[in-house]
Amino acid sequence: MNSARTGLLLIAPLAIVLVGAFLVSVLLLAPTSFREYLPGTGIVPDSWTLENYLRIATDDFYREVVWRTLALGLGVTAACLMLGYPVAYLIVRGDPRWRLPLTLLVIFPLMLNLVVRSFGWIALLTNRGLVNNLLMSLGIIDEPLKLMFNLTGVMIGMVHIYLPFMVLMLVAALQNVPRDVEAAAATLGSGRMHVFTAVTLPLTAPGIIAGSILVFVLSISALVTPRMLGGPTYQVMATLIYDEYMQLLDWSSGSALSFTLVAIAVAIIWLSNRAAKRWAGLA
Amino acid sequence: MSRLVLEHVEKRYGTVPVVKDVSLTIEEGEFVSLLGPSGCGKTTILRMVAGLVEPSAGSIRIGEKDVTNLPPNKRQIGLVFQSYALFPHLTVFENVAFGLRRQGESGNGFSARVREALALVRLADYGERYPRQLSGGQQQRVAMARAIAPRPRVLLFDEPLSNLDAKLRDEMQIELKRLQAELAITTLFVTHDQSEALSLSDRVCVMHDGIIQQYAPPEDIYHRPATAFVASFIGKPNRLSGTVAGNGADGRIDCGQGLTIRAAAVAARAGSAVDVFIRQEAIRLSTTPEAADNALAGTVAMRSFSGAHVQYVVRLPNGTELVVETPSSGPASDLAPGSAIHLLVSAADVFALPAAGRAS
Known part of the structure; x- marks a missing residue:
């Protein structure tokens, strides 16, 4: 009773801000996503249609963008996990003297503006950029590699930008693994690899899941990096929504796409949470 | 079951000696306590026997085998931690089965052995529970069953009872003595509690500042202190x-x-x-x-x-x-x-x- 009221009071400030500034305005968009849009005329008032949603499910262009966004999200998440886990492990289990410098190194990119970092990648990845010039001067390649305006470029940029979030989540998770539990597995006959797979990995599952959800949601909703490294033609859902709203003024399609993105994100968070609980024996 | 022999074992962290030239023999099936105040090096000795800490000098033998340079998983030991250190993501049954599975056991005999170990610590009906659903005393008994199940050659206890309240500690002490008498496994028991050491052990090794002060039966330690x-x-x-x-x-x-x-x-x-x-x-x-x-x-x-x-x-x-x-x-x-x-x-x-x- 009392604890329920205390809980309510504790979330009240954030809840008020979120409901007022976020939920209400999002819900106001909901009717718009069911309105008809006529190019040149605009949104038809009092019309009602499922066309905007059906198009996302049936139109090849839209479907490709949706799949690309999901693939990109999964790819970025997987890459961040693969690259981030060893770093997090080193930070937590390595020489304590290196802990602070390493953590600062991980956080440092977050201090730079997103646009600046994405520009940095453009300088590196364009046809006459640093990477291609170097490889061509060394005679390793004759033609410049296509590193931008495609999946490769967007992946590279987004992995770099979201890696710190993943590492910080994994550091927190690894710090919560008791050393004694790992030692217990070793005394019971586990080699180092088996200690890792049978004990460390499952015990860090909550951190892996939390970090993955965070990176996944951030990357499927990212706008700046896909726009800068993907260019105007390589679209993901976020850039498409932006274009529908700001360039085509087709608010109806934009709203429908936004709700689809939210629905996908929520569904994936829910599913992965369930899977994680089962995996870590916490169900 | 084997004899445990430490010869001139030393441990230094940098230039700071923690264990200084310790030689100690525990006979087959004997129960020996390492007793001393915190910081006397007793836990370091136990961890060296377990292979979790590398000695700076000296050698450790279990039976006829020199294990000084073997990793913990090759030593066939059972270790019971002060913090219990159960696997929180596994059931009680799977916790106890962990060591047996590592030995490549499976099939009928295998589950029977897990159940036998659980019965020894009177937790036969708790196999399906998770550690967090058990009380502190029950968790400690699971930790013992887990250490015993693979039939280790040496059993090590690192202050296993000090996280329990006084009444439970007395009960567990009796349980432990019964268990050790039944199994007759060579046992090294680390504690700072003298009544625990005196009542459980065949011999007590009193340590101070990384040095063995006296290694003798409990009666001698009490009635004829050497230092x-x-x-x-x-x-x-x-x-x-x-x-x-x-x-x-x-x-x-x-x-x-x-x-x-x-x-x-x-x-x-x-x-x-x-x-x-x-x-x-x-x-x-x-x-x-x-x-x-x-x-x-x-x-x-x-x-x-x-x-x-x-x-x-x-x-x-x-x-x-x-x-x-x-x-x-x-x-x-x-x-x-x-x-x-x-x-x-x-x-x-x-x-x-x-x-x-x-x-x-």
Whole structure:
């Protein structure tokens, strides 16, 4: 009773801000996503249609963008996990003297503006950029590699930008693994690899899941990096929504796409949470 | 089951020695406690035997096999941690099965062995639970079952009972003794609790500052302490400083200002400084003068009642204060402060040892 009221009071400030500034305005968009849009005329008032949603499910262009966004999200998440886990492990289990410098190194990119970092990648990845010039001067390649305006470029940029979030989540998770539990597995006959797979990995599952959800949601909703490294033609859902709203003024399609993105994100968070609980024996 | 032998084992962290030249043999099936205050190196020794800490020098043998450079998973040991260290993501059954699975066991005999280990610690019906659904005492019993199930050659305990409350600790102590007697596995038990060490062990190894002070059966540790440290650490001793009087043969110690105490034997040269230890519980109280090796008159300065016992602070004529513990149901259990009292101590209960090694 009392604890329920205390809980309510504790979330009240954030809840008020979120409901007022976020939920209400999002819900106001909901009717718009069911309105008809006529190019040149605009949104038809009092019309009602499922066309905007059906198009996302049936139109090849839209479907490709949706799949690309999901693939990109999964790819970025997987890459961040693969690259981030060893770093997090080193930070937590390595020489304590290196802990602070390493953590600062991980956080440092977050201090730079997103646009600046994405520009940095453009300088590196364009046809006459640093990477291609170097490889061509060394005679390793004759033609410049296509590193931008495609999946490769967007992946590279987004992995770099979201890696710190993943590492910080994994550091927190690894710090919560008791050393004694790992030692217990070793005394019971586990080699180092088996200690890792049978004990460390499952015990860090909550951190892996939390970090993955965070990176996944951030990357499927990212706008700046896909726009800068993907260019105007390589679209993901976020850039498409932006274009529908700001360039085509087709608010109806934009709203429908936004709700689809939210629905996908929520569904994936829910599913992965369930899977994680089962995996870590916490169900 | 095997003999455990440590030869000249040392551990230094940087230049700081934690364990200094320790040699120790635990016979097959023997229960040995490493007893000492925190920081004496006892846990480091245990972790070196387990392979979790690498010795700086010396060798460790289990049976005929030199395990000094083997990783923990190749040593066939069972280790019970103070923190239990159960696998939180596995059921009790899977926790106990972990070591057996590592040995490549499976099939019917395998589950039978897991259930047998659980039955040994009286948790036969708890296999499907998760550790977090168990009480502290139950978790500790699971940890024991897990260590025992693969039939290790040596069983190691790292202060396994110190996270439990007093009543549970006593129960677990009895359980542990029963278990060890049943299995007869060579056991090394690390503790800072002297009653635990004395009641459980075949032999007790008292450590201080990384050095073995005395390695002997519990009775010898209690009744015949070898060093001033052991005398000060075991029981509840009063410590007096004195010098060996006369030629030392009659065991007389001059404790200053007219106080002379007789010990059964003095392990020091005449005239040298000694520490004199008299246990609180070895002093008998009497309201009338009686003949004894040491008969001292004093006055009660303070009384405190603690259930089974009453403790007095008694001031001697020369100003020395001694703490005396007496059964609360016995005579002289209700003396008011200021009462005159006689202290009677047998010479055999007075330990006079070369002054050194202060208890921490």
